[in-house]
Amino acid sequence: MTFCLGMKIKDGLLGIADTRITSGTEFITARKLTIHQYGRHSMFLMSSGLRSVRDKAVTYFEEVIEEHSQDFDKLYKATNAFAEQVRRVAREDKASLEENHVPFNLHALVGGQLERDSEPKLYQLYPEGNWVEISQGTPYFIIGAYTYGKPLLDRVLYYDSSLEVALKAGYLAFDATRKSSNDVAFPIDVVVYQKDSFKMETIRFEESQLRDISKWWQKHLERGVRELPTDWLNDFLERLEVAQPFSVSTAPGPGE
Numbered sequence: 001m002t003f004c005l006g007m008k009i010k011d012g013l014l015g016i017a018d019t020r021i022t023s024g025t026e027f028i029t030a031r032k033l034t035i036h037q038y039g040r041h042s043m044f045l046m047s048s049g050l051r052s053v054r055d056k057a058v059t060y061f062e063e064v065i066e067e068h069s070q071d072f073d074k075l076y077k078a079t080n081a082f083a084e085q086v087r088r089v090a091r092e093d094k095a096s097l098e099e100n101h102v103p104f105n106l107h108a109l110v111g112g113q114l115e116r117d118s119e120p121k122l123y124q125l126y127p128e129g130n131w132v133e134i135s136q137g138t139p140y141f142i143i144g145a146y147t148y149g150k151p152l153l154d155r156v157l158y159y160d161s162s163l164e165v166a167l168k169a170g171y172l173a174f175d176a177t178r179k180s181s182n183d184v185a186f187p188i189d190v191v192v193y194q195k196d197s198f199k200m201e202t203i204r205f206e207e208s209q210l211r212d213i214s215k216w217w218q219k220h221l222e223r224g225v226r227e228l229p230t231d232w233l234n235d236f237l238e239r240l241e242v243a244q245p246f247s248v249s250t251a252p253g254p255g256e
Contacts, residue, residue: 001022001048001144001145001181001183001184002017002018002020002032002047002048002049002143002144002145002183002184003016003017003018003142003144003145003149003174003177003178003181003184004016004017004018004032004033004046004047004048004109004142004143004144005017005140005141005142005149005153005170005173005174006046006109006111006122006124006134006140006141006142007122007139007140007157007166007170008111008120008121008122008134008136008139008140008159009139009157009158009159009160009161009162009163009166010159010160010195011162011163011194011195012120012163012192012193012194012195012197013044013111013112013120013122013191013192013193014163014166014167014170014190014191014192014193015033015044015046015109015111015189015190015191016170016171016173016174016188016189016190017031017032017033017046017188017189018032018174018177018178018184018185018186018187018188019031019032019185019186019187019188019189020183020184020185021051022183027185029187030051031189032046032047032048032054032189033045033046033189033191033202034046034058035191035200035202036062036065036078036112037199037200038065038069039115039198040114040115040198041069041072041078041112041114041115041198042112042113042114042193042197042198042199042200043075043078043110043111043112043113043114043200044110044111044112044191044193044200045058045061045082045108045109045110046108046109046143047106047107047108047109047143048105048106048107048108048143048144049104049105049106049107049127050097050102050103050104050105050106052093053089053093053097053104053105053106054106056089056092056093057082057085057086057088057089057106058085060085060088060089061081061082061085064081064085065078065081068081072114073114073115073116074114074116074117074121075110075111075112075113075114075117075121075123076121076123076133077114078110078112078114079110079123079125079131082108082110082125083125083129083130083131084129086106086108086125086127086129087128087129089106090104090127090129104127105127106127107124107125107126107127107143107144108124108125108143109122109123109124109125109141109143110122110123110125110131111123111193112193112200113193113195113196113198115198119195120193120195121133122134122141124141124143136159137159138154139157139158139159139161140153140157142173144184145177145181145183145184148173148176148177148179148180148181149172149173149174149176149177150173152169152172152173152176153169153170153173156169157169157170163192163194167190167192170190171188171210171213172217174188175210175213175214175217185207186205186206186207186210187204187205187206187207188204188205189202189203189204190202190203190204190205
């Protein structure tokens with residue numbers, strides 16, 4: 001499984017990708033985020049799905065960029081070029097994979113800004129090679145394990161959120177996912193693109209660097225549940241023959 005998150009806000013783009021690769025009972029660490037930076041062409045690509053399919057499609061795509069980078073002046077054109085490489089890999093490998101009950105399941109996020117793009121763009125690409133563009137109404141895409149982090153992002157991430165808020169929300173979405181999925185883990189790769197900068201900034205975080213943040217979030221979640229107003233529960237608990245109306249516990253939680 002994979003966690004790759006792409007976000008588009010008014011100030012630019014952010015991407016977060018885990019690095020765990022699962023093969024049977026074995027785990028390895030490998031990058032799922034690639035950066036393509038040349039002149040006023042800035043682009044990142046993240047993917048989920050079968051590793052061999054991903055590596056082959058990205059290798060083909062990098063060759064296309066080397067030979068035809070001048071043809072890509074808008075991000076959708078580069079996305080179309082990557083989509084064609086995904087279809088090429090499907091023509092070569094899909095039948096044999098499916099004969100062995102292995103799905104052809106490459107999904108990708110392509111984000112960036114090329115010289116003729118009026119603003120940064122973010123696309124989600126499907127295994128068939130078609131894509132959709134992110135909208136302001138839901139300013140993010142997750143590929144891979146998307147269910148655990150989605151509720152938090154739906155509550156706190158908006159198109160006009162700051163880069164700082166988006167980074168915090170993105171990390172907490174990853175943290176929720178790694179908590180519930182053994183196939184998603186540190187380290188994580190983060191990329192930030194500020195609008196019209198034509199420069200990608202990247203950083204890798206190890207678990208040791210963010211352990212205190214995860215503990216802080218865990219403590220405040222537990223406290224928030226304990227301090228949740230309970231008037232709406234009292235009548236029901238009385239019906240269950242609770243001796244006294246339910247009250248907020250003041251006992252310290254784990255780690256306090």
